[in-house]
Amino acid sequence: MSQFQEKTQIIRIERLTTDIIRLTLESSRIVSTAKPGQFVMIRTGNGKDPLLRRPFSISQIANGKYFQILFKVVGRGTALLAHCREGESLSVLGPLGSGFRIHSNGPNCLVGGGMGIAPLLFLGKTMARQCSAPPLVVLGARNREELAPLVDDFAELGLSVHPATDDGSFGHHGLVTDVLKNLGLGDDCMTYVCGPHLMMTAVHLFCKDRGYGCQVSMETAMACGMGACLGCIVPLEEGGYGHACSDGPVFDAKELLWEVK
Amino acid sequence: MGSEMKDVDLRVSIGSLNLKNPVMTASGTFGYAREFEPYVNLNRLGGVVVKGISLEPRAGNPPPRIVETSCGMLNAIGLENVGVERFISEKMESLQGIDVPVLVNILGDTLDEYREIAKCLNGVPGVAGIEVNISCPNVKKGGVAFGTVPEMAASVTTAVKENSSVPVIVKLSPNVTDITLIARAVEDAGADAVSLINTLIGMAIDHRSRRPQLANVIGGLSGPAIKPVALRMVYQVAQAVSIPVIGIGGIESTEDVLEFMLAGATAVQIGTANFVNPRASEEAVDGLARYVAEQEMDSIRELIGGLILS
Ligand SMILES: Cc1cc2nc3c(=O)[nH]c(=O)nc-3n(C[C@H](O)[C@H](O)[C@H](O)COP(=O)(O)OP(=O)(O)OC[C@H]3O[C@@H](n4cnc5c(N)ncnc54)[C@H](O)[C@@H]3O)c2cc1C
Ligand SMILES: Cc1cc2nc3c(=O)[nH]c(=O)nc-3n(C[C@H](O)[C@H](O)[C@H](O)COP(=O)(O)O)c2cc1C
Ligand code: FES
Numbered sequence: 001m002s003q004f005q006e007k008t009q010i011i012r013i014e015r016l017t018t019d020i021i022r023l024t025l026e027s028s029r030i031v032s033t034a035k036p037g038q039f040v041m042i043r044t045g046n047g048k049d050p051l052l053r054r055p056f057s058i059s060q061i062a063n064g065k066y067f068q069i070l071f072k073v074v075g076r077g078t079a080l081l082a083h084c085r086e087g088e089s090l091s092v093l094g095p096l097g098s099g100f101r102i103h104s105n106g107p108n109c110l111v112g113g114g115m116g117i118a119p120l121l122f123l124g125k126t127m128a129r130q131c132s133a134p135p136l137v138v139l140g141a142r143n144r145e146e147l148a149p150l151v152d153d154f155a156e157l158g159l160s161v162h163p164a165t166d167d168g169s170f171g172h173h174g175l176v177t178d179v180l181k182n183l184g185l186g187d188d189c190m191t192y193v194c195g196p197h198l199m200m201t202a203v204h205l206f207c208k209d210r211g212y213g214c215q216v217s218m219e220t221a222m223a224c225g226m227g228a229c230l231g232c233i234v235p236l237e238e239g240g241y242g243h244a245c246s247d248g249p250v251f252d253a254k255e256l257l258w259e260v261k
Numbered sequence: 262m263g264s265e266m267k268d269v270d271l272r273v274s275i276g277s278l279n280l281k282n283p284v285m286t287a288s289g290t291f292g293y294a295r296e297f298e299p300y301v302n303l304n305r306l307g308g309v310v311v312k313g314i315s316l317e318p319r320a321g322n323p324p325p326r327i328v329e330t331s332c333g334m335l336n337a338i339g340l341e342n343v344g345v346e347r348f349i350s351e352k353m354e355s356l357q358g359i360d361v362p363v364l365v366n367i368l369g370d371t372l373d374e375y376r377e378i379a380k381c382l383n384g385v386p387g388v389a390g391i392e393v394n395i396s397c398p399n400v401k402k403g404g405v406a407f408g409t410v411p412e413m414a415a416s417v418t419t420a421v422k423e424n425s426s427v428p429v430i431v432k433l434s435p436n437v438t439d440i441t442l443i444a445r446a447v448e449d450a451g452a453d454a455v456s457l458i459n460t461l462i463g464m465a466i467d468h469r470s471r472r473p474q475l476a477n478v479i480g481g482l483s484g485p486a487i488k489p490v491a492l493r494m495v496y497q498v499a500q501a502v503s504i505p506v507i508g509i510g511g512i513e514s515t516e517d518v519l520e521f522m523l524a525g526a527t528a529v530q531i532g533t534a535n536f537v538n539p540r541a542s543e544e545a546v547d548g549l550a551r552y553v554a555e556q557e558m559d560s561i562r563e564l565i566g567g568l569i570l571s
Contacts, residue, residue, distance in 0.1 A: 231327035
């Protein structure tokens with residue numbers, strides 16, 4: 001198994017909005033084995049509080065030694081990370097989990113919401129290189145401020161993006177599923193989805209209805225990220241639970257139990 | 262570590278079980294050990310205790326199962342495990358070839374279950390010892406935890422002891438009024454050692470949603486937050502019994518290990534710290550070797566119960 005615990009240096013900090021931040025970190029070992037959809041566990045402080053590492057998707061790799069994470073400040077751990085400075089080091093464990101299974105021939109569609117967009121950038125870049133056709137990309141967020149910088153990243157890869165915002169300030173006014181319905185996806189389409197649970201549920205139902213494949217990246221509380229604590233469960237269709245850190249975070253949506261209200 | 266450490270004597274014994282050093286890993290925090298191979302040279306550890314095993318497989322509790330609290334975490338995993346049969350055929354099999362004692366943590370709902378699982382494990386190659394988790398509710402006695410009543414703790418001990426040819430360690434629950442009473446009861450019933458503490462029962466509430474943060478409502482507290490309680494209990498139990506005591510609770514560093522040994526522990530287990538630093542156990546072994554060398558001690562055993570009170 002190629003997983004590492006490393007002190008990684010913060011090379012660059014970019015504040016995309018007041019509370020969305022991108023960190024560029026250096027570790028050639030982590031980068032050498034990282035696959036799209038995998039994540040890292042990061043210690044946000046040196047003390048005993050907050051105690052546990054926090055999981056973040058690998059959002060981009062570059063030059064064989066840099067990787068990026070993209071995160072939103074939602075609590076204490078992410079607030080501490082937001083106060084880091086360039087040149088400081090962070091303890092990182094990774095790469096962890098199973099990645100997306102890339103469908104290299106069929107039509108592919110990436111669907112991201114909010115910070116769930118993070119892993120899709122790495123995936124989109126990999127697909128642009130590996131696949132016969134570039135993927136379609138549908139991204140949703142609350143407003144233009146949050147979405148525009150992320151759309152730019154995909155545009156730089158030469159991928160065309162269909163944006164949607166809750167307030168209509170950028171792209172479609174409404175949900176990513178509205179956009180998906182109007183895209184005319186091919187019959188054997190595979191979707192790769194990461195975002196809020198409600199969004200993933202809606203995309204899963206849409207894909208099930210149309211007979212499309214659907215891979216989802218699940219977010220749960222995690223203590224270890226490596227299959228040891230058994231805290232990170234997701235209910236399975238067949239009964240019992242899968243473990244988001246080791247069986248996932250990417251699952252075939254059909255294998256999961258979705259609570260549909 | 263460098264070759265200069267070779268002669269440092271870190272060996273300790275738990276009954277007939279001889280350990281290279283006092284540092285083990287705690288049940289439920291180290292998976293089935295192989296998960297930690299990317300980070301740890303397992304052969305350098307004193308022992309590993311694997312995830313608690315029951316007679317039948319258990320799916321465990323619904324999510325959320327874990328929540329972080331101040332300097333610690335609460336868990337209500339609900340003892341998810343593959344059951345003893347698959348444990349023996351898959352997990353023990355995968356542990357063949359590592360040069361470190363594997364202790365199997367067992368649990369049950371009834372006395373019979375403890376007895377049965379001990380029988381299943383008896384003679385299985387690679388099982389160096391049994392650790393009995395008595396913090397489980399006794400379904401035949403209205404769900405009162407085995408570990409909270411001295412007589413029940415003693416009968417579990419006897420049931421397992423009668424069916425095991427390897428050392429039996431009884432893991433004590435801290436959720437009792439006087440832990441020394443339970444410790445003495447299991448010693449009298451034939452336990453080869455006691456390990457303590459299991460998690461302290463706690464709770465976390467989200468005031469915004471007005472809901473408990475764990476689906477199970479209550480869970481077990483672990484991590485640095487519980488270390489002072491664990492140290493106190495190890496200290497008290499070490500004075501109350503003459504069998505070896507294994508200290509557990511909030512141990513993260515070499516310094517923590519030294520403190521537990523001074524309080525009377527012969528060995529220790531590292532739990533939650535593995536999640537934060539998967540190398541915590543091996544680093545503690547390195548640290549102990551350095552300490553014994555620097556202090557020019559003949560053996561780490563000199564430290565056990567060496568607390569200076571006046
Ligand atoms: C596999 C995986 C990959 C992830 N990738 C990313 C990523 O690329 N970028 C990213 O920003 N986040 C990502 N997350 C989520 C991220 O781990 C959490 O946002 C982070 O742990 C929060 O830590 P904290 O200490 O700031 O918040 P905490 O103090 O732990 O929580 C503060 C409050 O925020 C709530 N909260 C926790 N997580 C979220 C969330 N995601 N959104 C909204 N509220 C939340 C909590 O319920 C709590 O009320 C990922 C999670 C997983 C499991
Ligand atoms: C996620 C988790 C799972 C655990 N599972 C078990 C178990 O199966 N059996 C057991 O006897 N103790 C179990 N424990 C308790 C630990 O082995 C240990 O006694 C306790 O966590 C205190 O040590 P610590 O503070 O170093 O973690 C578990 C603890 C945690 C955090
Ligand atoms: S986070 Fe610990 S097992 Fe998945």
